[in-house]
């Protein structure tokens with residue numbers, strides 16, 4: 001009896017370095033909660049890696065975004081611009097703060113926020129005398145947004161930029177590391193990211209005072225006195241010493257993870273690039289992505305099947321793949337949120353497919369994903385030929 005092959009996941013956690021040893025060190029040291037030397041070490045090492053002055057280890061990327069927006073004073077009556085093609089966590093903190101989100105479509109050249117759409121939105125807001133209080137950029141699927149244009153626009157209108165680098169640790173743009181753009185930036189270490197702490201995030205900035213303030217706010221805004229004193233209302237958003245230990249171990253292996261994801265991307269391009277109707281996420285020559293996920297678009301007229309047919313075919317082989325993010329302006333939960341444009345992201349959602357890209361995935365497993373998509377193409381076309 002043939003055994004069912006182990007499932008190939010999209011981007012599962014990948015441990016392989018000193019994570020276990022460091023976790024046990026945290027355990028044995030007695031620094032179990034809430035903070036401790038591994039938190040300090042993880043923050044220091046990440047800030048050095050990204051090339052920013054300071055970083056605060058927090059409980060998630062979403063919490064980090066929430067704190068960044070909170071520190072910019074965003075609340076009811078304010079507006080924040082964000083790309084529509086992203087994971088919902090980019091915009092939920094804006095909504096929880098009672099502010100309005102304005103979405104901007106993707107550009108075809110990189111799938112990231114369209115600089116022209118952003119420029120138009122900012123110009124019209126300035127003309128109307130109501131500039132947004134922040135812009136959030138997202139480095140989609142590990143590729144940095146167009147920071148030449150975005151930084152220039154944000155500087156021109158004096159609107160602070162927050163870089164949502166949840167997906168892009170290890171990528172770069174114009175020689176600068178992802179996570180180093182904007183007034184503040186945010187990383188995620190959830191289970192599917194390039195490195196993971198099983199759940200966690202980080203807020204980074206060159207302005208140390210913001211990071212210091214983030215640490216305080218994330219610890220219920222406790223004043224440094226002997227009793228519990230709070231001059232303002234804070235959050236419970238700190239990362240624990242145990243998880244930070246895992247994060248330090250993961251960070252040591254970041255370059256290996258990057259290498260593996262780049263290798264997978266190259267092999268997908270070699271194996272699938274020649275199939276009619278298959279295109280890869282376009283790469284901006286000014287940047288170097290981390291290839292967190294390799295994403296393709298499928299033109300059904302040329303491939304012979306649509307993205308969903310391929311996804312379901314992979315599923316029958318126990319291979320996980322996913323549609324590209326469903327744009328925020330199509331989300332029922334965000335009904336009524338204004339979006340500038342939207343056709344590009346709608347088309348990417350309709351045709352886009354994310355392929356298994358985990359750094360722990362073997363080359364043999366990846367080759368079986370390639371073979372499965374090639375077979376799907378052969379099958380649909382031979383059945384069409386035999387039907388005609």
Ligand SMILES: Cc1ncc(COP(=O)(O)O)c(C=O)c1O
Pocket residue numbers: 059060061062063086087089090138164166167187188189190200201
């Ligand atoms: C673009 C983007 N922003 C924010 C987040 C939120 O990060 P977390 O899951 O750590 O809260 C994620 C990932 O989940 C993401 O992909």
